[in-house]
Amino acid sequence: TNSLTMAWRLFKNLSEEQQRYEKQLIFEHPTFEKLCQQLLRDARRMTRGDLVFSLHALVNFGVPQNTLLVQTLVRVCQEKLNQLDNRCISVLATTLAGMDKDKNVSALQAGLQLLVEQRISSIRDIFVLQNLMKCLGKDAPVFLKKKLEMAVLREIDGLTFPNALRMFLALAAMNYCSFPILNPCSEKIQENVHDVPFRQLILILETCHTLQYRNVYLFSALADYVHSTAYLWDKRQIILFLSACETLGFRPAELLDIFAEKVTEDPDFLNLKNLLTVLRVYSRLNHVPRVQKNLFFETLHSCLNKCLPQISSTELLKAVYSLGILGYLPRRALDELLQKHSEDELALSDDLKEQNTVMLHSVKTCMELDSPSFTKPAFVLAENLSSLVPLNLRKAQEALIELLGDENMFRQNVQLPYRYQIDFEIRMDSDRKKVLPIAATDDCPDSHVQRLAFLFAPTSAFCLGTAHPQGKLAMKKRHLNKLGYHVILIQNKKFQEMKNEDAIEFLKRKIYSEDAFSFPKATVQDNN
Numbered sequence: 173t174n175s176l177t178m179a180w181r182l183f184k185n186l187s188e189e190q191q192r193y194e195k196q197l198i199f200e201h202p203t204f205e206k207l208c209q210q211l212l213r214d215a216r217r218m219t220r221g222d223l224v225f226s227l228h229a230l231v232n233f234g235v236p237q238n239t240l241l242v243q244t245l246v247r248v249c250q251e252k253l254n255q256l257d258n259r260c261i262s263v264l265a266t267t268l269a270g271m272d273k274d275k276n277v278s279a280l281q282a283g284l285q286l287l288v289e290q291r292i293s294s295i296r297d298i299f300v301l302q303n304l305m306k307c308l309g310k311d312a313p314v315f316l317k318k319k320l321e322m323a324v325l326r327e328i329d330g331l332t333f334p335n336a337l338r339m340f341l342a343l344a345a346m347n348y349c350s351f352p353i354l355n356p357c358s359e360k361i362q363e364n365v366h367d368v369p370f371r372q373l374i375l376i377l378e379t380c381h382t383l384q385y386r387n388v389y390l391f392s393a394l395a396d397y398v399h400s401t402a403y404l405w406d407k408r409q410i411i412l413f414l415s416a417c418e419t420l421g422f423r424p425a426e427l428l429d430i431f432a433e434k435v436t437e438d439p440d441f442l443n444l445k446n447l448l449t450v451l452r453v454y455s456r457l458n459h460v461p462r463v464q465k466n467l468f469f470e471t472l473h474s475c476l477n478k479c480l481p482q483i484s485s486t487e488l489l490k491a492v493y494s495l496g497i498l499g500y501l502p503r504r505a506l507d508e509l510l511q512k513h514s515e516d517e518l519a520l521s522d523d524l525k526e527q528n529t530v531m532l533h534s535v536k537t538c539m540e541l542d543s544p545s546f547t548k549p550a551f552v553l554a555e556n557l558s559s560l561v562p563l564n565l566r567k568a569q570e571a572l573i574e575l576l577g578d579e580n581m582f583r584q585n586v587q588l589p590y591r592y593q594i595d596f597e598i599r600m601d602s603d604r605k606k607v608l609p610i611a612a613t614d615d616c617p618d619s620h621v622q623r624l625a626f627l628f629a630p631t632s633a634f635c636l637g638t639a640h641p642q643g644k645l646a647m648k649k650r651h652l653n654k655l656g657y658h659v660i661l662i663q664n665k666k667f668q669e670m671k672n673e674d675a676i677e678f679l680k681r682k683i684y685s686e687d688a689f690s691f692p693k694a695t696v697q698d699n700n
Contacts, residue, residue: 173222175207176229183233195234212241215248223248224260228267237272246276253283261287262300265307269345285312292319298327298335302342310347317348324353336360337372340379349383362393370409373398377416388637391417395424402430407441410434411449418453421642423635425459432461432468439471444479447472448487451494457635458646460498469500476505485512486528493531496538497643499650506539534647537590541654548656552623554597555587565595567668568628571675572596575683580609586625588655592648596626597657598683607683624683625657628664639663 183194198204211218211226218226227245235242249256249264256264265284271277288295288304295301301324308316324339331339336357343350361368361376368376373394380387398405398413405413410431417424435442435450442450451472454460461468476483476491483491492509495502513532540546561569561584572582576598583597599613600606600622613621633645641649641661649659660682667675 173218173226173229176233177225180229180232198233208235208241212244215244216251218248220252220255220257220260223252224256224263224267228263231267231270237274237277243276246280250276250280250283253280253287256287258291258295258297258300261291262297262303265300265303269303269306269309281307284308285316289316289319292323295323296327298324298331298339301327302335302338305342305348306345309345312346317346320346321348321350321353324350328353328356331356331360333360333364333367337368337376340376344379344382347382349385351385354383354385354387358387358390362390365393365397368394368397370405370413374412374416377413377420381416381419386420386636388422391420391422391424391636395422395427399424399427399430402427402434407431407434407438408446411446411453414453415449418456421457421632421634421636423457423459423638423640428454428457428459429461429463432465433463436464436467436471439475442472442475444483444487447475447479448491448494451491455494455497455643458497458641458643469495469498473500473502473505476502480505480508485509486524488512489528489531489535492535494643496535496542497647499538499542499647501539501542506535509535533591537651538647541590541651546654548654552655553589554583556583556585559584561585564664564668565628567672567675568596568626568662568664568679571672571679572598574672575676575679576607578609580611581607583610588652590651592652592655594625594652594657595628598624598626600624600683604684623657625652625659626662626682627659628662628667631663631665634663 183191186194223245227249230242268277268281285308301320305320339353339357343353376394395417398410402410414428414431488505488509492502492505569584573579576582584595586594586597588594599608599610601608602620602622604622608621629645633642634640635642649661652659670678
């Protein structure tokens with residue numbers, strides 16, 4: 173056991189390439205075979221510590237799980253399970269977390285779960301608790317997850333920075349979002365953000381996505397750290413970080429600006445995969461660089477043109493769609509896309525066909541509405557889809573009736589050209605002093621009437637913790653502006669939380685004032 177454990181400690185500190193070489197030498201060494209044979213003979217006479225540490229070393233060396241040696245050690249662990257102390261339980265839990273499920277492993281894991289239920293009140297070590305959480309995983313019963321949560325909370329005051337990092341991964345392994353644990357862990361990470369390795373930065377963000385944990389303070393601290401040390405990171409690393417932020421809907425504006433500068437200075441690193449990621453990130457987060465935005469778009473356009481010979485039809489559609497969301501029309505790529513579409517190269521399986529059809533429609537809409545030659549129409553054809561208002565818009569409807577005095581002063585569920593729909597439409601005089609009846613203004617040209625479009629959007633349509641619309645919503649707003657509407661975006665969740673009188677006052681400000689009323693910024697979103 174000492175030989176195996178020492179070999180494993182030396183082995184795990186090597187690089188991946190060295191590990192492959194050393195592993196081959198170990199497996200081919202005649203003494204290793206003798207050692208394994210001795211372990212097999214003496215398995216039932218070994219002490220509990222030797223037993224679990226030997227199994228741990230062999231599994232981590234990559235000895236196949238279906239060998240007689242590994243299966244024998246697993247069965248002996250089942251027999252001696254009640255003799256294991258907390259330290260041995262921790263090592264065994266770590267080992268099982270890295271093994272595939274088979275009959276013996278599943279039986280040992282079930283026995284370990286029963287043992288943990290009995291002993292959990294006596295386990296005071298956070299490290300041991302974390303290993304148990306990883307081992308028991310998402311299939312653990314809810315009551316046991318809650319017991320583990322309470323056990324961790326008992327020791328939370330002694331939380332260290334390394335434990336805070338590991339706790340994120342442990343909770344992700346259980347797929348259990350515990351705000352009482354995650355919040356202090358987040359604070360500890362923010363305090364020590366400069367000590368977080370890059371790979372851990374990505375893991376933290378991925379874990380937050382898995383657990384649906386949204387903490388703007390944590391994300392901002394990580395983004396500020398990467399921004400302040402951007403000169404240390406490879407551009408591909410920053411792309412990984414930005415991609416993880418985009419998955420969360422979090423917009424690190426300063427980092428996006430500085431990365432845009434890096435792209436314009438040295439675009440050669442943008443292969444097709446990186447280019448598609450950059451386009452997806454900037455379009456979804458609706459971020460246009462503050463400086464040299466045209467140069468940034470032209471650089472991306474140039475990189476896309478270089479990739480045209482090897483790009484697939486679907487990838488080309490995604491790239492053009494992303495640039496279209498940002499209001500940029502890449503002419504050569506557009507011509508190539510429309511040619512592929514005419515040749516039916518975009519035909520795919522049903523699950524992707526609908527998605528591609530939606531993207532292609534948006535691209536064609538951008539070609540028309542974002543074209544420099546487009547002029548605002550004198551009249552916009554619109555129709556009411558239904559007089560019934562969805563349940564989540566009833567409060568807005570009642571507030572508008574109370575404010576304007578009559579249902580005839582606004583329209584609801586309005587269908588516009590280009591498949592756009594707005595929740596409510598109000599018409600005002602050209603000075604925006606007076607709301608006009610809908611029927612009286614149907615035949616008036618837009619030059620005499622101000623059209624207001626109310627869009628009550630879900631929180632997910634905005635970048636996390638802000639009123640900044642994400643790409644699709646921003647594109648819709650831009651296009652409605654082109655059609656002659658003054659668009660008022662409202663976060664529906666926040667609106668629903670208002671008292672009735674506050675909701676009426678809020679809409680009044682939106683209608684009669686150009687100044688948008690801001691909602692307070694979110695810090696931690698409770699998804700429960």
